[in-house]
Amino acid sequence: MDTVKLQRTYLDLTTPHVADACMRLGIAVRCAPAGMRPLWSGTHVVGRARPSRHYGSVDVFLEAIDRSAPGDVLVVDNEGRLDEACVGDLVTLETARAGLRGIVIWGLHRDSAELRTIRLPIFSLGTLPAGPQRLEPQEAAALSAASCGQHSITTDDFVLGDDDGVIFVPLSHAQEVAELATTIRDTERSQAARMHLGTTFRQQARFDEFLAARKADAGVTFRQHLRSIGGAIEE
Numbered sequence: 001m002d003t004v005k006l007q008r009t010y011l012d013l014t015t016p017h018v019a020d021a022c023m024r025l026g027i028a029v030r031c032a033p034a035g036m037r038p039l040w041s042g043t044h045v046v047g048r049a050r051p052s053r054h055y056g057s058v059d060v061f062l063e064a065i066d067r068s069a070p071g072d073v074l075v076v077d078n079e080g081r082l083d084e085a086c087v088g089d090l091v092t093l094e095t096a097r098a099g100l101r102g103i104v105i106w107g108l109h110r111d112s113a114e115l116r117t118i119r120l121p122i123f124s125l126g127t128l129p130a131g132p133q134r135l136e137p138q139e140a141a142a143l144s145a146a147s148c149g150q151h152s153i154t155t156d157d158f159v160l161g162d163d164d165g166v167i168f169v170p171l172s173h174a175q176e177v178a179e180l181a182t183t184i185r186d187t188e189r190s191q192a193a194r195m196h197l198g199t200t201f202r203q204q205a206r207f208d209e210f211l212a213a214r215k216a217d218a219g220v221t222f223r224q225h226l227r228s229i230g231g232a233i234e235e
Contacts, residue, residue: 003071010046021181032166033149045102045121047073051146054078056135070099073159077146078107089114096120106148
């Protein structure tokens with residue numbers, strides 16, 4: 001799936017929709033650490049991952065940007081460090097000017113006021129005034145893979161980020177994940193609309209039937225029941 005189609009396909013999908021779709025399809029659910037949050041609320045970003053490991057200098061980011069294509073998302077691996085900020089306003093501006101869609105940082109950022117002005121979507125573990133005071137040798141794989149928590153991210157992945165966090169999905173599964181996530185989204189919206197009109201979720205989910213089925217067979221799960229009637233709330 002090319003970048004433009006990817007962005008259009010995932011424009012109205014959330015990270016929970018996509019996580020549920022991955023679970024149902026048997027695709028590993030790879031989320032950034034729970035503390036990963038956007039710099040401002042209402043953020044939504046999607047694009048192919050462009051990995052970059054940080055060693056104390058911004059040159060690795062510039063090299064990653066140089067290798068990127070418009071629509072990519074820079075994924076910065078700073079090993080989750082909380083003693084230094086590795087991305088600031090100049091790197092962010094350079095990233096934006098190159099046409100990338102956002103930056104995901106397994107670490108910290110700084111220059112928050114300037115970043116809000118630049119308005120490129122930023123996800124990080126938080127902010128800190130101090131930049132790096134170290135300079136380590138750059139490894140050969142610095143631009144081929146980046147860790148984000150326990151997950152390794154490459155250019156074969158794409159990134160989706162919003163107010164709930166960040167999820168990484170293989171590009172090879174982008175279409176089937178989107179199709180199922182769209183079905184889940186539409187089902188949940190329909191259920192919510194019916195609830196606002198007075199039909200409880202228990203009624204929609206025929207919860208009394210589930211309780212009776214579970215009484216007869218303790219192995220019956222609510223997820224199985226929901227799938228059998230076309231409902232959605234969890235995976």
